[in-house]
Amino acid sequence: MSTPPALLEVQGLTIEYLTDAAAVRAVDAVSFSVNAGEFVGIVGESGCGKSTMLFGIAQLLSPPGEVTAGSVTFRGRDMVRLSAGELRHMRWRDFSVVMQSAMNALNPMKSIGAQFRDALLAHERMPADRVKERSAEVLTLVGIDPVHLHSYPHQLSGGMRQRAMIAMALLFTPQLVVMDEPTSALDVVAQRSLMLKIRELQERLGFAVIFVTHDMHVVNRYSDRVLVMYAGQVVETAPTEQLFGQPRHPYSRGLIEAFPSVTGPRRELVGIPGSPPDLAEPIKGCRFRERCPVAFAACAEIEPALIDVEGAQVRCLLYSDAGVVGERERSGAPSDG
Amino acid sequence: MAEQHHSAADPAAGQPLLRAESLTRHFRVGGTFSSETLHAVDAVDLTVNEREIVALVGESGSGKSTIARLLAGIHKPTAGEIYYRGRPLRGLRSRKDMLWYRGEVGMVFQDPFSAFNPVHRISHGIMRNLKLHRPELSAAERRAEAERVSDRVGLSPRLLSRFPHEMSGGERQRIGFAQALALRPKLILADEPVSMLDVSIRAGILNLMVKLRETEDVSLLYITHDLASARYVADRILVMYAGKIAESGPTESVLADPQHPYTRLLLSAVADPLDADPEFAADTGEPPRVINPGEGCRFRWRCPFAIDACHTVTPQPRRIGDSDVACHVAGEPATHAAGAAGSL
Amino acid sequence: MPGSELEAPDSGARAARRRELPRLLKAITTSRKATIGTLILLVIVFVAAFPGLIAPDNPQAISYTPNAGVSWSHVLGTTSLGQDVFSQLLWSTRQTLIVTLLVSAIATFLSTFVGVTAAYLGGVADRAITIVTDVFLILPVLPLLILLAAYLPPGVTSLTIVLCITSWAFQARQLRAQGLSLRNRDFLVSAKVRGERSLYIIFAEIVPTMTSLLAASFLSLAVYVVGFAASLQFLGLGNSGQLMWGTMLYNAQQQSALESGNIWWELAPGFAVALLGAGFALLNYAFDEIGNPALRPVKKKRAARRSLPRRSRP
Numbered sequence: 002m003s004t005p006p007a008l009l010e011v012q013g014l015t016i017e018y019l020t021d022a023a024a025v026r027a028v029d030a031v032s033f034s035v036n037a038g039e040f041v042g043i044v045g046e047s048g049c050g051k052s053t054m055l056f057g058i059a060q061l062l063s064p065p066g067e068v069t070a071g072s073v074t075f076r077g078r079d080m081v082r083l084s085a086g087e088l089r090h091m092r093w094r095d096f097s098v099v100m101q102s103a104m105n106a107l108n109p110m111k112s113i114g115a116q117f118r119d120a121l122l123a124h125e126r127m128p129a130d131r132v133k134e135r136s137a138e139v140l141t142l143v144g145i146d147p148v149h150l151h152s153y154p155h156q157l158s159g160g161m162r163q164r165a166m167i168a169m170a171l172l173f174t175p176q177l178v179v180m181d182e183p184t185s186a187l188d189v190v191a192q193r194s195l196m197l198k199i200r201e202l203q204e205r206l207g208f209a210v211i212f213v214t215h216d217m218h219v220v221n222r223y224s225d226r227v228l229v230m231y232a233g234q235v236v237e238t239a240p241t242e243q244l245f246g247q248p249r250h251p252y253s254r255g256l257i258e259a260f261p262s263v264t265g266p267r268r269e270l271v272g273i274p275g276s277p278p279d280l281a282e283p284i285k286g287c288r289f290r291e292r293c294p295v296a297f298a299a300c301a302e303i304e305p306a307l308i309d310v311e312g313a314q315v316r317c318l319l320y321s322d323a324g325v326v327g328e329r330e331r332s333g334a335p336s337d338g
Numbered sequence: 339m340a341e342q343h344h345s346a347a348d349p350a351a352g353q354p355l356l357r358a359e360s361l362t363r364h365f366r367v368g369g370t371f372s373s374e375t376l377h378a379v380d381a382v383d384l385t386v387n388e389r390e391i392v393a394l395v396g397e398s399g400s401g402k403s404t405i406a407r408l409l410a411g412i413h414k415p416t417a418g419e420i421y422y423r424g425r426p427l428r429g430l431r432s433r434k435d436m437l438w439y440r441g442e443v444g445m446v447f448q449d450p451f452s453a454f455n456p457v458h459r460i461s462h463g464i465m466r467n468l469k470l471h472r473p474e475l476s477a478a479e480r481r482a483e484a485e486r487v488s489d490r491v492g493l494s495p496r497l498l499s500r501f502p503h504e505m506s507g508g509e510r511q512r513i514g515f516a517q518a519l520a521l522r523p524k525l526i527l528a529d530e531p532v533s534m535l536d537v538s539i540r541a542g543i544l545n546l547m548v549k550l551r552e553t554e555d556v557s558l559l560y561i562t563h564d565l566a567s568a569r570y571v572a573d574r575i576l577v578m579y580a581g582k583i584a585e586s587g588p589t590e591s592v593l594a595d596p597q598h599p600y601t602r603l604l605l606s607a608v609a610d611p612l613d614a615d616p617e618f619a620a621d622t623g624e625p626p627r628v629i630n631p632g633e634g635c636r637f638r639w640r641c642p643f644a645i646d647a648c649h650t651v652t653p654q655p656r657r658i659g660d661s662d663v664a665c666h667v668a669g670e671p672a673t674h675a676a677g678a679a680g681s682l
Numbered sequence: 683m684p685g686s687e688l689e690a691p692d693s694g695a696r697a698a699r700r701r702e703l704p705r706l707l708k709a710i711t712t713s714r715k716a717t718i719g720t721l722i723l724l725v726i727v728f729v730a731a732f733p734g735l736i737a738p739d740n741p742q743a744i745s746y747t748p749n750a751g752v753s754w755s756h757v758l759g760t761t762s763l764g765q766d767v768f769s770q771l772l773w774s775t776r777q778t779l780i781v782t783l784l785v786s787a788i789a790t791f792l793s794t795f796v797g798v799t800a801a802y803l804g805g806v807a808d809r810a811i812t813i814v815t816d817v818f819l820i821l822p823v824l825p826l827l828i829l830l831a832a833y834l835p836p837g838v839t840s841l842t843i844v845l846c847i848t849s850w851a852f853q854a855r856q857l858r859a860q861g862l863s864l865r866n867r868d869f870l871v872s873a874k875v876r877g878e879r880s881l882y883i884i885f886a887e888i889v890p891t892m893t894s895l896l897a898a899s900f901l902s903l904a905v906y907v908v909g910f911a912a913s914l915q916f917l918g919l920g921n922s923g924q925l926m927w928g929t930m931l932y933n934a935q936q937q938s939a940l941e942s943g944n945i946w947w948e949l950a951p952g953f954a955v956a957l958l959g960a961g962f963a964l965l966n967y968a969f970d971e972i973g974n975p976a977l978r979p980v981k982k983k984r985a986a987r988r989s990l991p992r993r994s995r996p
Binding site: 046047144158159160161187188189190191192193194215216217218255256259260261262263264267269270271272273274276 | 397398506508536537538539540541542544545563565566567569570593603604605607608609610613621622623624625
């Protein structure tokens, strides 16, 4: 019995910032896959590399950031090795990107309709009436009245702008939409409304989503699968229910428990005191050990590998024999998928 | 002044520490000849008692940060008055009077990256506070005091000689509290102190706030958009919408049994989808109109229970249970029955 | 106030501080323009400090044949009075440099004070100050000069006054713009909330964050002042007896040096002025890079790592 190949397969992806001063490995041999129509959430805090990885996947890195190892295979083609021309053909048609702040991504000097037209014509020759038709179509899809094609970004509310960004990302009905914290700048009601809309569109149009965020609540509610990142590595990945029902990695657990809740019993909040390690320095052993409440001696010596544990994958010595070394991971050999 | 009768932690003194009465702040927008006024804060009544943590909760555009700035004396009210220990702020004219008030009320800012001057050491603000507000201290005593307050916020005094860019966001926010503590204040205004911090670090700061209330005999006004953290730290909660207070009361009552439709909307947005209030499912979070809003309830455009009166009469706060609610329809069986089952 | 804070021994902080000065030096040495500029200035400062070490003669000694041509004993010839041009040039450096630096300093201070205060106070005060600044900006300089020349005694003091009056306004606008961008930063609101006076905030909180901008301002102003001072003296505002490059130009012009073939007497001070101006302008490049890290060159480590090969472009 054969399973259909994954839509996106990231293998041993390593991204470094190469400067005179140091080589900082922002993403260290990350591997995961995304299937068609799946909603994958990538969660982590500042400095974990999630945004860098997203940029790397979308081939949007600029110097001094560079992919120095690994592959990003999308529909059978390794995007890292494609030429600029080939990439451009794929952009927006097969995959598109939604950025964190619409105000930064939208041109304040142009109307929404003009920007949609630019995006459409950049990737396909299209008669003017088809351009207008398609632009109105996508705006309606996201719940905005097409009359706003004439509006300028500053005339729309924050929530509407983000919706416009999503509409723009759907112009060619891509198979994969990559989103970098699109709801962080929104208030909670607008956020929920936008997430519901994204899920609705996803179910309707069938595209896969990679959603990068720091907000565990959003990931819990809307994603199918979750990757938890810390200091450039994936520390745990599991189907959402499993991750939140039974978080295995101490960081995942700590992160989930760091969110106070509005309902339910009041409990003491602990958080995870400390800061992530400096990625410019070489790190021995587990990167989380300095902040880990359950670290033991071996954690300082052995770097844990990502290991299968009952449907999830965890990078923690608690789940492996102490003798397992992380060398296989670090050499970038494809070990997981 | 419904706030005055009701205060959960009513001290023997009886008089609230800080009381705002009909506090209003408008900004003129548009050009020189425009008649458009932005009603950032409108007729707000607010009380903070001694050793109390009060949360002021609202989304962007609610006016909560403007209130912080009014209470800190950065803006002057367009109307209304602020009473600190019974003294109206309007009466503080001389520099000496203003310095006195500033020594009683400290402020912690939202952004740990811009709250500190990058060219000065992190101890700069603490030392200046000590020099300005506790001039009786000698240089050695100032140094000792700086060490004491940094210890109180859980930081080693060694960090005091660092520059801001050498410290993490969480450490800087702690210094922000230390700076305020150097005043020996009675009230600390904390303007979204954790929203720009990583989630794993927030708990430390929230716990610090609760601890300070116990050990330093200080009240805190915690301004935030996050109901969950408000619940964690606050004794009382005030929910703001479009420049006005929609609902206020003891934290647990407001969150367990919200009366104002806006409070219920907020709760449904953060609640588990299974528990979410179906009445508010369709709300897209459009911001309120605060420019020349006119009479009537400002939430009426989004409210599923709005009646005619909501369009013409601005609701005044009235007591429902333990809370004060500014709503015409709250408490009515029709609005309440649908909501009560959904919220926890 | 800086310096009175806790000085707890902390190697981390000290190490970071130590990086500040070397960063300036590094910016100067890595930028070729800045290095050249610094060298030019160092040479000129040396000449200004120790003219006697290089100049062969007393600049005012009327001891040689007037209008003698270029020779080994007079590398730039002599003036119409028989003075060695080269010596005069060298000895004039000091006064020229002093006036330049003095005027630049005063004007920078004025423009900082006015610009930042306007930005900080905002509202009506800002508008009033800006109007005053604009008036000074558009003052027609030459008519003003003629007016002042009639009332002020010719000499260095008048020159300094006139230069200060006419040069502070330009930078004031720029510094005001910078002040405006800082205006709502939380640390300034924080200073206000703790009760600091406005003057304190301006000079102890705002201005210290603008040091590289001030340095750049100072240097741009210096370029302007060097040229303009010489021009004013050339037109006769200076005291012709003063030892400055501008007065050399004036004297040479009065004696029709160019027409009579004694070209170096007129050209040499002109080149000197240009050189000094260039020195300041080139050094300014280093401050551009410090002030705006985005201008710093981003070099990638190519030797150790190779980026993954891409298919060649079709």
